[in-house]
Amino acid sequence: MKLRIGILASHGGSNMQAIIDACGNNKINGEVSVVISNNSSAGAVKKAENARIQVYHLSSRNYPGSDELDEAMLLVLKKHKVNIIVLAGYMKKLGPMVISKFQNRILNIHPALLPKYGGRGMYGDKVHKAVIESGDKESGATIHLVNDKYDDGRILSQVIVQISDDDNPETLAAKVLAQEHRLYPITLEKISKGEIKL
Numbered sequence: 001m002k003l004r005i006g007i008l009a010s011h012g013g014s015n016m017q018a019i020i021d022a023c024g025n026n027k028i029n030g031e032v033s034v035v036i037s038n039n040s041s042a043g044a045v046k047k048a049e050n051a052r053i054q055v056y057h058l059s060s061r062n063y064p065g066s067d068e069l070d071e072a073m074l075l076v077l078k079k080h081k082v083n084i085i086v087l088a089g090y091m092k093k094l095g096p097m098v099i100s101k102f103q104n105r106i107l108n109i110h111p112a113l114l115p116k117y118g119g120r121g122m123y124g125d126k127v128h129k130a131v132i133e134s135g136d137k138e139s140g141a142t143i144h145l146v147n148d149k150y151d152d153g154r155i156l157s158q159v160i161v162q163i164s165d166d167d168n169p170e171t172l173a174a175k176v177l178a179q180e181h182r183l184y185p186i187t188l189e190k191i192s193k194g195e196i197k198l
């Protein structure tokens with residue numbers, strides 16, 4: 001299936017860039033059709049503009065009611081004929097309409113080996129700090145389907161990263177992020193080939 005990917009991003013957009021590049025190199029049978037960010041100054045917005053992908057700023061600032069934002073997002077996704085939503089460092093919870101219209105069609109990446117170190121409040125450096133403090137010898141990244149609970153949907157793929165004695169949350173974050181840039185394109189490639197069923 002040819003993927004028409006809608007990416008939602010709040011931060012730097014390095015995962016988004018890895019996906020754009022993989023589509024450009026024909027690794028993924030698909031294209032990034034649209035990018036949505038809740039943060040107009042996110043690096044992801046600049047990167048999307050540089051790649052000449054249409055980008056929308058949708059947030060509770062311009063859509064104060066939660067239904068309004070949900071509807072606006074749905075409209076943009078429909079307009080660009082998106083058939084799969086990819087959350088790449090998106091820091092907001094999706095609205096119920098988008099979740100139900102795109103059931104089993106929304107992916108998220110989490111910077112740890114779910115189900116460990118997931119759930120509400122577990123994001124960014126907090127995850128890596130908790131992993132280091134636990135004394136675990138490995139961490140990694142997980143791509144999973146999104147439902148209405150945090151980090152709870154079916155796990156689609158994982159990559160393991162070894163933790164060395166001198167790692168700290170920052171060095172671990174960098175190691176994990178580098179692997180995320182491989183895991184997202186590989187997973188989307190497998191989905192486009194039907195090797196991972198949604």
Ligand code: GRF
Pocket residue numbers: 009010011012013014015016044088089090109110111124177180
């Ligand atoms: C990644 O660590 C991802 O796991 C988390 O947010 C970060 C996004 O980084 N959900 P970037 O915006 O893709 O550079």
